[in-house]
Amino acid sequence: MKKENQHHDTAFYRTLTRNMVFIMVLVSLTPLFLVTGLILGQYNRSYREKVHAHLGELVEKHSQNIDGFLTEHLNLLRFFVDSHPFEQFRNEAFLELKLAQLQLQFGGVFEDLGVVDDQGVQIDYAGPFKLLKAHYTDADWFKKALDRPYFISDVFLGLRGLPHFIIAVRQNYMGRVWIIRATINFAAFNNLVENLRIGKTGFAFILNRAEEFQTKPPGGTVTGKDHYRTFMKGEGHEKKNVRIIEKEDETGRENIYVGAFLKNGDWLLIYQQDTADAFRDLNHARNIALLIILMGGIAIITKAIFISRRMVARIALADREKNMMNKQVIETGKLAAIGELAAGIAHEINNPVAIMMEKAGWIQDLLEEAEFEQGENLSEVEKSLEEIKTQARRCKVITHKLLSFARKTDSRPQSVQLNDLLEDVIGLSEQRAKYAGVSIQKHFCENLPAIEVSPTEMQQVFLNLINNALDAMEKKGGSLDITTRRIKKRVTVEIADTGPGMPAANIDKIFEPFFTTKPVGKGTGLGLSICYGIIKKLGGDIDVESEIDKGTTFFIHIPVEETARQARTRTGKENRNGDCERIIGG
Amino acid sequence: MAIANVLLVDDEPTFVDVIEKRLKKRDIAVVTAFSGPEALEKLSGTDQLEVVILDVKMPVMDGIDTLARIRRQYPLVEVILLTAHATIESAIDGMRLGAFDYLMKPCEIEELVGKIEKAADRKRRQEEKILEAAVQEIALRRA
Numbered sequence: 001m002k003k004e005n006q007h008h009d010t011a012f013y014r015t016l017t018r019n020m021v022f023i024m025v026l027v028s029l030t031p032l033f034l035v036t037g038l039i040l041g042q043y044n045r046s047y048r049e050k051v052h053a054h055l056g057e058l059v060e061k062h063s064q065n066i067d068g069f070l071t072e073h074l075n076l077l078r079f080f081v082d083s084h085p086f087e088q089f090r091n092e093a094f095l096e097l098k099l100a101q102l103q104l105q106f107g108g109v110f111e112d113l114g115v116v117d118d119q120g121v122q123i124d125y126a127g128p129f130k131l132l133k134a135h136y137t138d139a140d141w142f143k144k145a146l147d148r149p150y151f152i153s154d155v156f157l158g159l160r161g162l163p164h165f166i167i168a169v170r171q172n173y174m175g176r177v178w179i180i181r182a183t184i185n186f187a188a189f190n191n192l193v194e195n196l197r198i199g200k201t202g203f204a205f206i207l208n209r210a211e212e213f214q215t216k217p218p219g220g221t222v223t224g225k226d227h228y229r230t231f232m233k234g235e236g237h238e239k240k241n242v243r244i245i246e247k248e249d250e251t252g253r254e255n256i257y258v259g260a261f262l263k264n265g266d267w268l269l270i271y272q273q274d275t276a277d278a279f280r281d282l283n284h285a286r287n288i289a290l291l292i293i294l295m296g297g298i299a300i301i302t303k304a305i306f307i308s309r310r311m312v313a314r315i316a317l318a319d320r321e322k323n324m325m326n327k328q329v330i331e332t333g334k335l336a337a338i339g340e341l342a343a344g345i346a347h348e349i350n351n352p353v354a355i356m357m358e359k360a361g362w363i364q365d366l367l368e369e370a371e372f373e374q375g376e377n378l379s380e381v382e383k384s385l386e387e388i389k390t391q392a393r394r395c396k397v398i399t400h401k402l403l404s405f406a407r408k409t410d411s412r413p414q415s416v417q418l419n420d421l422l423e424d425v426i427g428l429s430e431q432r433a434k435y436a437g438v439s440i441q442k443h444f445c446e447n448l449p450a451i452e453v454s455p456t457e458m459q460q461v462f463l464n465l466i467n468n469a470l471d472a473m474e475k476k477g478g479s480l481d482i483t484t485r486r487i488k489k490r491v492t493v494e495i496a497d498t499g500p501g502m503p504a505a506n507i508d509k510i511f512e513p514f515f516t517t518k519p520v521g522k523g524t525g526l527g528l529s530i531c532y533g534i535i536k537k538l539g540g541d542i543d544v545e546s547e548i549d550k551g552t553t554f555f556i557h558i559p560v561e562e563t564a565r566q567a568r569t570r571t572g573k574e575n576r577n578g579d580c581e582r583i584i585g586g
Numbered sequence: 587m588a589i590a591n592v593l594l595v596d597d598e599p600t601f602v603d604v605i606e607k608r609l610k611k612r613d614i615a616v617v618t619a620f621s622g623p624e625a626l627e628k629l630s631g632t633d634q635l636e637v638v639i640l641d642v643k644m645p646v647m648d649g650i651d652t653l654a655r656i657r658r659q660y661p662l663v664e665v666i667l668l669t670a671h672a673t674i675e676s677a678i679d680g681m682r683l684g685a686f687d688y689l690m691k692p693c694e695i696e697e698l699v700g701k702i703e704k705a706a707d708r709k710r711r712q713e714e715k716i717l718e719a720a721v722q723e724i725a726l727r728r729a
Contacts, residue, residue, distance in 0.1 A: 347643070350670035351598055354692035358604040361695050365611050396692050 020308035095126035202273035223249035231259035346399035437477025472499030588615035590706035622647030642669035664705035
């Protein structure tokens, strides 16, 4: 039953600990997670917007730069064409000279110059390739150049077999249409586009409406071609003339794509970057925040477990103490009830005993009369009467002790002389000791000061210890030595038996509640723990020394709150018996 | 001539009977009563009674109440409390109310006789003092 209760208690405290941990963790972590999630979400959104804005601005500026590059070179050619009479372009040396001047001035961006007639034949040419008399009749750029005053072509391989593009200006001369064209160095243009590099994975390239590369992307190819069509169709997040989308490519990697049209919508500048790279700082900040939350969470959980366990341990201790106090109250109540019963019995017995004693006395009185003096059995009768009186006196002593015991069932502290109290308790146990073959030896300090204690509780302590000692010596008999001493500001009571003693393992446990070595049903295991509680409550101590086959001695130390007068009268001598000047024994 | 005139009050007739016999055998004149009211009645009927032996625990009117009344009505009569209820409190109450002494049941007859003699002696001395004071007062008046 006791084990079942213990198991029940353990399960209860375990559940209590678990619930406390759960509630503490929930209450602590929920707001933390909510606030962190909110802040991270907000930060994520803001940071994305910032990155989008930054990339959008960069791409827009870059597209303006590229547009500016194309316009600038077109304007240069237009200025060149407008500022010279057309006849001069028929002069090859003039073309060579102007090409050299342009290359000198603009760092080799212009590769060559040529004049094409309305039949598509290049009639004049200055440049590194042998393209004089080259036919462009079927060339796409030529057809388009004829239709408009000036024209910039897409990048194509052409007759030279190398990627390039052409800037062309239309001129009318002598009733015919002429095209003055210049080739732009592809490498210079490509470098201009490639300049847009951010992070480790960001790069830019240009596509035309036919989704052909107008510049060379790094590695020669790109992923996510499907997404470029999105731009062509005009989808995506639009900011001014820039569009931004974030999507996975065919390899499963998520990229950010920023597109901007240039060259009047013929070309599309695309900037592409790995999302993880673009948002590296954001991810880094997020990871640090998550790490801090994780560490904080672990700290909160650890602390919650630690605090809950400590609190539950204290609750368990308080419960145990409360349980013990309840038991103590019950035990004290029982003792008081026994005391009242004893007082009632003692009082009722005293009257008949008194009558018996007086009747015996009356018979003795009568025997003293002359007519009984010569009686044959007179001496026997007298002896019997004396014995009746002796036994009646014995009854009187017993009942007086019982009454004295009953008087002290008050748990309020009062001035108590321990020697007297011990006398009462010993008186109650004397008969039992006699039957157990135990002789009780008293060694009382004569000038023992009174102490402020509850007589009932002290009776309980001494009765318990004396009964335990008698239990221990019940089988073989022995000697019970009860000694009182005064040592400095403490009164010490020693209760020493010559019983079988206790093993060392038990000595550590004897004051624990429910620990007993007595047979089942005989001991509650509460006696000594109650004694311990009472003595500790008084600010005293209770110790035990025990040796197998030699016996056990309990030492009870109770502090004395002496008055100034008591302190003056107390002698300073200390010897084996403490401050006792004289030992009274019996 | 009895050495003392005693009123023995106890609700236990057997006890009263045996104590009466034993005291009488020791030349003590005994009048008996079995309750507080009866004791007061007996006292009102005579001025010969010197000492009252009074049981503390009695029905109707207990010994302490009876003692208070005796002290009020017959201040010169000495009272010895006899109790089986050996509480120090009842004895202290009794002494405070003017009891001469107290004894616990069962008691030795010789001890009881000794206390009766002392009580009777005190009562007589008290009476003598009062008498002397009265004589002196009369003498003073005459003078």
